[in-house]
Amino acid sequence: xxxxxxxxxxxxxxxxxxxxxxxxxxxxxxxxxxxxxxxxxxxxxxxxxxxxxxxxxxxxxxxxxxxxxxxxxxxxxxxxxxxxxxxxxxxxxxxxxxxxxxxxxxxxxxxxxxxxxxxxxxxxxxxxxxxxxxxxxxxxxxxxxxxxxxxxxxx
Amino acid sequence: xxxxxxxxxxxxxxxxxxxxxxxxxxxxxxxxxxxxxxxxxxxxxxxxxxxxxxxxxxxxxxxxxxxxxxxxxxxxxxxxxxxxxxxxxxxxxxxxxxxxxxxxxxxxxxxxxxxxxxxxxxxxxxxxxxxxxxxxxxxxxxxxxxxxxxxxxxxxxxxxxxxxxxxxxxxxxxxxxxxxxxxxxxxxxxxxxxxxxxxxxxxxxxxxxxxxxxxxxxxxxxxxxxxxxxxxxxxxxxxxxxxxxxxxxxxxxxxxxxxxxxxxxxxxxxxxxxxxxxxxxxxxxxxxxxxxxxxxxxxxxxxxxxxxxxxxxxxxxxxxxxxxxxxxxxxxxxxxxxxxxxxxxxxxxxxxxxxxxxxxxxxxxxxxxxxxxxxxxxxxxxxxxxxxxxxxxxxxxxxxxxxxxxxxxxxxxxxxxxxxxxxxxxxxxxxxxxxxxxxxxxxxxxxxxxxxxxxxxxxxxxxxxxxxxxxxxxxxxxxxxxxxxxxxxxxxxxxxxxxxxxxxxxxxxxxxxxxxxxxxxxxxxxxxxxxxxxxxxxxxxxxxxxxxxxxxxxxxxxxxxxxxxxxxxxxxxxxxxxxxxxxxxxxxxxxxxxxxxxxxxxxxxxxxxxxxxxxxxxxxxxxxxxxxxxxxxxxxxxxxxxxxxxxxxxxxxxxxxxxxxxxxxxxxxxxxxxxxxxxxxxxxxxxxxxxxxxxxxxxxxxxxxxxxxxxxxxxxxxxxxxxxxxxxxxxxxxxxxxxxxxxxxxxxxxxxxxxxxxxxxxxxxxxxxxxxxxxxxxxxxxxxxxxxxxxxxxxxxxxxxx
Numbered sequence: 001x002x003x004x005x006x007x008x009x010x011x012x013x014x015x016x017x018x019x020x021x022x023x024x025x026x027x028x029x030x031x032x033x034x035x036x037x038x039x040x041x042x043x044x045x046x047x048x049x050x051x052x053x054x055x056x057x058x059x060x061x062x063x064x065x066x067x068x069x070x071x072x073x074x075x076x077x078x079x080x081x082x083x084x085x086x087x088x089x090x091x092x093x094x095x096x097x098x099x100x101x102x103x104x105x106x107x108x109x110x111x112x113x114x115x116x117x118x119x120x121x122x123x124x125x126x127x128x129x130x131x132x133x134x135x136x137x138x139x140x141x142x143x144x145x146x147x148x149x150x151x152x153x154x155x
Numbered sequence: 156x157x158x159x160x161x162x163x164x165x166x167x168x169x170x171x172x173x174x175x176x177x178x179x180x181x182x183x184x185x186x187x188x189x190x191x192x193x194x195x196x197x198x199x200x201x202x203x204x205x206x207x208x209x210x211x212x213x214x215x216x217x218x219x220x221x222x223x224x225x226x227x228x229x230x231x232x233x234x235x236x237x238x239x240x241x242x243x244x245x246x247x248x249x250x251x252x253x254x255x256x257x258x259x260x261x262x263x264x265x266x267x268x269x270x271x272x273x274x275x276x277x278x279x280x281x282x283x284x285x286x287x288x289x290x291x292x293x294x295x296x297x298x299x300x301x302x303x304x305x306x307x308x309x310x311x312x313x314x315x316x317x318x319x320x321x322x323x324x325x326x327x328x329x330x331x332x333x334x335x336x337x338x339x340x341x342x343x344x345x346x347x348x349x350x351x352x353x354x355x356x357x358x359x360x361x362x363x364x365x366x367x368x369x370x371x372x373x374x375x376x377x378x379x380x381x382x383x384x385x386x387x388x389x390x391x392x393x394x395x396x397x398x399x400x401x402x403x404x405x406x407x408x409x410x411x412x413x414x415x416x417x418x419x420x421x422x423x424x425x426x427x428x429x430x431x432x433x434x435x436x437x438x439x440x441x442x443x444x445x446x447x448x449x450x451x452x453x454x455x456x457x458x459x460x461x462x463x464x465x466x467x468x469x470x471x472x473x474x475x476x477x478x479x480x481x482x483x484x485x486x487x488x489x490x491x492x493x494x495x496x497x498x499x500x501x502x503x504x505x506x507x508x509x510x511x512x513x514x515x516x517x518x519x520x521x522x523x524x525x526x527x528x529x530x531x532x533x534x535x536x537x538x539x540x541x542x543x544x545x546x547x548x549x550x551x552x553x554x555x556x557x558x559x560x561x562x563x564x565x566x567x568x569x570x571x572x573x574x575x576x577x578x579x580x581x582x583x584x585x586x587x588x589x590x591x592x593x594x595x596x597x598x599x600x601x602x603x604x605x606x607x608x609x610x611x612x613x614x615x616x617x618x619x620x621x622x623x624x625x626x627x628x629x630x631x632x633x634x635x636x637x638x639x640x641x642x643x644x645x646x647x648x649x650x651x652x653x654x655x656x657x658x659x660x661x662x663x664x665x666x667x668x669x670x671x672x673x674x675x676x677x678x679x680x681x682x683x684x685x686x687x688x689x690x691x692x693x694x695x696x697x698x699x700x701x702x703x704x705x706x707x708x709x710x711x712x713x714x715x716x717x718x719x720x721x722x723x724x725x726x727x728x729x730x731x732x733x734x735x736x737x738x739x740x741x742x743x744x745x746x747x748x749x750x751x752x753x754x755x756x757x758x759x760x761x762x763x764x765x766x767x768x769x770x771x772x773x774x775x776x777x778x779x780x781x782x783x784x785x786x787x788x789x790x791x792x793x794x795x796x797x798x799x800x801x802x803x804x805x806x807x808x809x810x811x812x813x814x815x816x817x818x819x820x821x822x823x824x825x826x827x828x829x830x831x832x833x834x835x836x837x838x839x840x841x842x843x844x845x846x847x848x849x850x851x852x853x854x855x856x857x858x859x860x861x862x863x864x865x866x867x868x869x870x871x872x873x874x875x876x877x878x879x880x881x882x883x884x885x886x887x888x889x890x891x892x893x894x895x896x897x898x899x900x901x902x903x904x905x906x907x908x909x910x911x912x913x914x915x916x917x918x919x920x921x922x923x924x925x926x927x928x929x930x931x932x933x934x935x936x937x938x939x940x941x942x943x944x945x946x947x948x949x950x951x952x953x954x955x956x957x
Contacts, residue, residue, distance in 0.1 A: 018282075034192035035185020037414075039365050040447035044871035047365060075185040088183040092175060095836045098844060099670030100182030101365040101414030107183065126879040133871065135365050135415050136670050138843030138908075139879035 004068040008033065009077025017064045023057075024048040026064035027074065035076040035104050039133070046132030049105035050074045056112035058105075058131070075104035078111075087111050090145035098136035106132050110146045119150055169683035173836035176675045181412075188411035190369035190384045191444045198371070199228050201430060201443040202284035204274040204291050205453060206266035209302075209523040209864025210315070211295035213264055213273065220290030221276050226283030229437055230291065232274045233261035236432050241398040243423050243488070246390075246643040247495030249519075253325040256316035258488035258526075260425035260432075266295070267315055267487035268525050269865050270452030275429050277441060300864030301523045304461055304482045308520060315487060315521040324485050324519040325494060329501050329577065331513040337576035338512035340467075343476025347467035351549045356933050357460040357537045359484070359858040361451050361868070362530050363876050364669075366414020368454060369444040370427050372434035378405040379435065383427055386416040387707040388667050390644065392699045394423045394491070399431060410697040413669035417848065418529035419454055420669065421709050422491040451869045456858050457530020459484035460497060462541045466549050472563045474549070476512040477576075479504050479541065485519050486526035493528050494519050495642060499628075500534030502577045506542040507586050507626050507802060508564040513576040523864050529709065531848055532906040535627045536913060543623045543914035547921065548930060557622050557918070558590070565624065572895070579628065581800045582895045586624060589826045589890045593804040596886050597824035602808050610926060618821065619809045619923025623915035626802035629903030630715030632795045647794035648712065649704040650720035652681075652728050654787035656774035658767030659691045662724070665705015666717035667697045671905065672837040673713055677721055679833055680899070684725045686752030687766055704792070711801075711903025714833065719897050720793035727789035735772060735787075736764045738780045799894045801902040803827035805911040811923040816942030818854055818920055824886040825911065830894045830902035838904050842887050845908020851877045852909075853916035855935050875935075 001016040008031060015030055027033045027050070036059060039047030048059040051073040059072075078085035084092070087107050097103040106129070113120065113128040120128065125146045126139065134142060181187055213233075221230035233240075243258040262271050274291050278284035299313040306312055307322040315322055331337030344350065371382040379401060385391055388408040396403040413420065426443050434441040445453070460483050467476040483497040501515040532539075546564075550557040566573045568585045575581065594600075599620070606618040631637070632646030653661040662681055666673060678692040685692075695701050706712075729749055736754035737744035740762065747754045755763035769787070772778070776785035805825040809818050823846065832838055855875040859868045868874040893900030913934070920936045921929065929944050 020282075028192075032194075033185075034189070035187065037187075037189060037191070037366070039367070040871045042447065042870045042872050045365065045447075075183070079184050084180075084183065091183050092179045095176065095840045097179060097182055097670075098672065098840055099365065099413065099415040100179070100187070101189070103182050104185050122884070123880075126882075129879040131878075133365065133876050133878065135363050135417070135848075135876065136844045137840060138845075138847035138885065139882055140843045140884055141840060143879065143884075 002065050004065055006067045007071040009074055019063070019065055021064040022060055023062040023064050023067050023072070024059035027059060033074055033076055036074050037101060037104060039101065044133065045102070046109060047102050047105040049108040049132065051108060051112065056109050075107055086149050087145065090148040094141045094145040094148060096137060096141040096145040102132060102134045106134060106142060113146065114150055169679040169689060171832050171835065172679065173834055174675055174679055174689060176672050177678060178672060178674050189366060189414060190371055190382050190411060193371050193382060193442065195371065195373060195440040198440040198442055199277040199279065199437060200281040200284050201433060201441055202276050202281065202288050203272045203426070203429065203443065204288045205449065206262065206269055206271040206273055208266060208295055208297060209269045209300040210298040211266050212298060213262065213266065214294040214296050216274065217292040218274050220292065221287040224283070224287035224290050226279040227287045228277045229433065230274065230276045230287065231433070233259060233263040236261055237263045239399070240428060240432060243425060243428065243490060244394045244398060245489040245491060245493060247492050247641065249327050249494045249498050249641055250325045253494060254319050254321060254323065255489050256319045258490065260428040268523050270525055271487070272425050272429065272453070275433060277433050277437060301521070302860055302864055304484055304520050304522065307522055308482070308518060315523055322521045324489065324521060327498050327517045329515045331576045334578055336574070336578045337510065340476045340478040340512045340514040343467045343512045347475060348470040349468045349549070349552055350465060351545060351552050352465045353545050353548055353931065355462040355464065355541055355544055357458040357462065357540065358934055359456040359459040359527070360530055360852060360856050361456055361858050361874055362417045362419025362454065364415035364417055364419050367445045367447060367450050368420065368424060368426060370430045371440060371442045372430045373440040374434045374438060379431060380407045380409065381427065381431065382409045382411060384413050384420060385410050386413065386420040386667060386669055386709055388697055388699055389665060389705040389707050391423060391427065395427060395431065398423065398428060408699045410667050416669040417531040418457060418533055418709060421529045422455060447871060448869045451874060452866045453525060455490055455526050455528040456486070457527060458537060459527045460537055462537070464541050464545045466545050468549055472553050472555050472560050474508055474510055474564050477505060477510050479515045481517040483517055483519050484524065484527055485521050486524045487521065488526045490526045490528045493526055496527065496529060496534045497537070498534070498640065500538035502579055502628060503535045503538035504542050505576050506539060507566055507624055509566055510576045524860055531845065531909045533710065535906065536849065536910045539625045539910045540914045543625065544917060547918045551925060551930065561622070561624050580797060581626065582797060583892050584626065584800060584802050585828065585890060585892045586802060589802065589828050590624065590804040592888055592890055593806050593824055593826040596826060596888055597806040597822055599806060602822065615812065615814050617811050617813055617923040619811055619919040619921070621807040621915045621917065621919025621922055623805045623911045623918065625911045626800050627906060627910050628798040629711035629801055629906070630795060630799040631710030631712045632716045633797060634794050644706060645794065646706065646712070646716065647792050648706055648717040648720045649790065649792045650717065650724040651790040652724045652788060654728060654770045654773070656771055658687065658770040659693070660685065660687060661693045661695055662721055663695045663702045664717050664721060665702055665707065666713040667705070667707045668713065669708065671713065671841065672834070676714060676833050676837055677718065680718055680721055681725055684722055685729065685766065686750065711905040714901050715799045715897060715903045716793060716795060718901060719795070719899055720791050722898060723791035723793055724789045727791060728787055731787060732766065732769045734780055734783070735769050739764050739772060795897055797896040799830065799896060799902040801827065801829045801904065801907055803907060803911055805915040807915040807919040809916065809919040809923060811920060811941060813945055816938035816945065818936055818941060820850065820883045820916070823883055826888045826890055827904065827907045828890045828892050829904040829907065831891060831900035832889060833901065839887055841904045842908045843885055845906060846885055846912045847877055847882055849909040849912030850882065850916055852913045853934055853936060855881065857935050
């Protein structure tokens, strides 16, 4: 067991974890933060995407011990005072989800995408989201959501 | 793009309005109820040992090592459960003599595909359960893998199930001459001026729902509660009860948030049975969640057919006959709907065309691969692919424009209702209007001009244009018709309305959504019909305790069957409310009008009683009409008289790089006619997702087994689900030809995109390559397959790339 201290969605946690514990399992099983989900075993689907010190990572490829001393942000921490984050709002406005299983990871990846490139072209959005799979939407409405937020950030 | 009008006024109809989804908030904030999120006191975690071999006898199996591993509470092999596990049900015995060797949840003496479950471990944590699998010793005696469908049917073939004595499960036939719905294909063949034969391969596909399957079982004395990531909680309740001998009224099934299904979650799974057995054995809750690689190898596949088609026609392009022979891959076992899927497709091969004669023959064959079962469209995409591809091949043979050939043969708007050569009666349709609109949407003439320019200039990147005109049979019901096809269950759907004292309304439906947006769509129907605010309606579903009666969600039946049941239940409430309003107003009920959520006397709108007042009057029950029961609840069950038949025209332009074989979609435009639209935003979403899956079958996806029967596409590394970068922006539009068979006029949209897009894309790819003499590319049309086809042709080889 290894002791780690991690700030998750603004709250400090100190826990003993097995060295092999993946960040996603730490979040889900030890902290009960089940907004972040697992979709594959191979880091291909991106359903488990969170932010580690502000940058998006697939939490199934990060060990919990690697997050020691860092800040983890998940989809559960995005809404403030009952107000959805603009990206959450855009996903709702643009019908960018159907079953919603990929949505937490897709939202976290989309936020990070705009942080790196605030005014992306459609092609840049599509390429930027290549690491996140969605089976329901055909991606078109996800692209629209990112465009909506990019537009509002410009204005 | 659909305009979203989220605040229609109270007098505006709710039908046809793109209301934002009620479902979304908990999904975008991560406050979800996926089964794998559940933790119950005392819960154990399960891991399943799966066969590494395609086919083998289990000479011996020893789970004792696992029983003493850290954290383990129990371990069982198939032999431990042999007497109690029963066989997984097959609800569709398509012929009386169909061979069904049985499908145990845990293999007992023999494994029949790589991924077949052989043992299960229960431990305190999932990690401990997985670790303990290492301690199980299994001695396998290998048997020959049976992979090739035609070889499996040959005399002396190695058998999947020795006891069955054959690899053929069934032969099913529909002959229009025998059925009296048309002439004989033999006569058509004899008289044919033109005959085109083709073989098409429907590759196996993995449904690829993003949420892996998960089940939690809580036992309590004789009863059991099962939370499952399933499309079919009601059918699961009945079937699990029958399989395990548990009284049905002691079984409760809950489908909470379900992360996609696409047909992949319409079956009774081995894992649901295994988790129930273990939970009852230990007397504590048990959870099993599959890994993605388990999902790829052990959750069923879709498609899997060899299609041999012969079409006959006159020289001027009138089709005279269609003869279809399918060999359908059942995989190792018959699951819930396995044998019925290709049979359902039998009715769709003639498509939108007036064939004078038709014959369909299908052989269902066992192989040592994971079973096949429903996958988005189930039988209809396969059939539509066959007919839409061979129509293009016939057009090429006749040197005719593919669109002109279709126009010569399709059922015209004036001819509906039309009974087809397969015996279905299409209620309504307008193929001309949808096609004209699609041609305009795509900019077809400009694309044709560009194609000509590129051909002339020998551009290394050629443009190919593909057409797919289609119809499908949706709203899988009429119970009577399903019975005539030997399907075990009915097709009705139920709904009930519960009016609360404050005038809020709970609607209970027997359908069970997994991402489609039914809560929003059904709320719109109820708000529209009842005249109450959209926000005042709650839709309850997916729990057999609160919605005890239903047949769940598949085949675009939710709105076309379940939605109509909701309308009927609402109408019953309005009729009872009318009596109460008349009593309150001291008026004659025949004089009352109901509009905008209130009753008023005809011609005197100033005196009125709102619905909420009636609801409270029923609750207080102080002054109801003499003898009236103080509830404002109702129940309805709807069994339609016919299927519904959405249709549409899909057009695709692809750029094919003849130097690399790479295919890119340049333009995709489609016009679907799904009858009356309820929520255009939801419709576009369903079409987009369907297109992605259909295009993926054409270009990217294939479940591949090696020569030993190992699945080589066992993860998302090897199985190419398309990403955002692989797909274009779709141009979608609608025509509206309401169904005449249901009061909502709806037809269903869930499968349309998937059914129509696969042939549109492949027709486009072949069109790009036809000047090179290439007339087929086997799906998926990967760069390698396309490149090889070009090279083979350049080197003088004939025929299609395989």
